Amino acid sequence: MATEEAGYWVPDWPVPYGVRSAxxxxxxxxxxxxxASLNLGDHVGDAPEAVARNRERLRAMLELPGxxxxxxxxxxxGVATLTAASARSLEADG
Structure with a gap:
């Protein structure tokens, strides 16, 4: 069973130590x-300042380090493989 917070769900599934999901x-x-309301996509026509604030809220809610x-x-x-040199914005399905 997942738990719901404002803006995200936390799934109740087993993950390795140090891995979190939302x-x-x-x-x-x-x-x-x-x-409305928590749009995170900067490529869909929403106001850029609203998307930036939504992303900032999500980072704070999840207590992300960066x-x-x-x-x-x-x-x-398409599945993206992340490396240190990966682009800041990626196109894929997962």
Whole structure:
């Protein structure tokens, strides 16, 4: 059973030590209109300042140590492999 926090779900599944997971939901953000409320996509037409504030809120909620790699999700079979040299923004499905 997952637990829900404002803006994300924490799945209850076994993971290795040091690994955390969260699934974002639409509540808990500042975006308006069609993008309400916790839109994290900077490529969909939402106000850039709203997306930046939403991302900042998520980082704070999850107590992340730094800026995550943001994925521009494309529904398909592409999976991104992250390295230290990976682009800051990636296109893939996972």
């Amino acid at each position: 699934i974002t939901v639409r509540s808990g953000g500042v975006s308006q209109g069609a993008y 800026e995550p790699r943001w994925l521009q999700q494309e529904h398909g079979t």
